[in-house]
Amino acid sequence: KQEVTQIPAALSVPEGENLVLNCSFTDSAIYNLQWFRQDPGKGLTSLLLIQSSQREQTSGRLNASLDKSSGRSTLYIAASQPGDSATYLCAALGGANNLFFGTGTRLTVIP
Amino acid sequence: NAGVTQTPKFQVLKTGQSMTLQCAQDMNHEYMSWYRQDPGMGLRLIHYSVGAGITDQGEVPNGYNVSRSTTEDFPLRLLSAAPSQTSVYFCASSYFRGGGNEQFFGPGTRLTVL
Numbered sequence: 716k717q718e719v720t721q722i723p724a725a726l727s728v729p730e731g732e733n734l735v736l737n738c739s740f741t742d743s744a745i746y747n748l749q750w751f752r753q754d755p756g757k758g759l760t761s762l763l764l765i766q767s768s769q770r771e772q773t774s775g776r777l778n779a780s781l782d783k784s785s786g787r788s789t790l791y792i793a794a795s796q797p798g799d800s801a802t803y804l805c806a807a808l809g810g811a812n813n814l815f816f817g818t819g820t821r822l823t824v825i826p
Numbered sequence: 827n828a829g830v831t832q833t834p835k836f837q838v839l840k841t842g843q844s845m846t847l848q849c850a851q852d853m854n855h856e857y858m859s860w861y862r863q864d865p866g867m868g869l870r871l872i873h874y875s876v877g878a879g880i881t882d883q884g885e886v887p888n889g890y891n892v893s894r895s896t897t898e899d900f901p902l903r904l905l906s907a908a909p910s911q912t913s914v915y916f917c918a919s920s921y922f923r924g925g926g927n928e929q930f931f932g933p934g935t936r937l938t939v940l
Contacts, residue, residue: 749928751931758932760931761928804869806869811874811876812874812920816869818868819868
């Protein structure tokens with residue numbers, strides 16, 4: 716069974732700092748890796764999707780990388796802003812199109 | 827294009843009551859699924875469907891039923907609610923053919939069972 720782990724569970728940084736969120740998975744046979752953002756009491760917003768054949772994807776200040784052989788993905792956030800404060804979830808897509816989620820990293824960006 | 831919609835947003839039930847959580851999507855997606863989110867455990871798959879008339883169990887299916895009579899709708903039924911089913915429920919959808927498709931989530935239903 717696929718196990719997805721996110722470290723750290725919580726992170727607090729001053730505004731303007733660059734930061735990296737980590738995601739690891741145990742089974743490298745994935746179709747893609749998807750990063751989501753979740754605000755308190757809200758649903759999941761898709762941020763980036765990396766196909767299994769890709770190494771990275773970029774959207775604005777966000778960059779996600781994928782290394783299937785080592786079972787790792789990272790989400791890089793440049794020049795963090797208070798509006799980036801949220802919980803970030805990674806999910807690996809396995810067989811039957813089902814997602815396996817990590818427990819998330821709760822990010823706080825301090826003004 | 828409304829995306830994935832869920833109703834109700836909040837619900838309080840008493841132990842033993844039944845109810846149906848509604849999920850609909852207007853993107854003509856073949857794949858639909860239900861997850862529950864509990865503190866410290868991440869999202870876990872309850873049931874999923876790859877097309878009308880086809881459903882299958884996920885990681886935590888006990889106590890829940892689903893059916894898929896149309897492409898657009900995928901309701902989740904709680905037959906006899908238990909306090910352990912207190913959770914936030916999310917519905918998701920995506921294209922299925924070709925693999926590796928981005929999944930889209932609804933806003934969630936927050937359920938409390940007393």
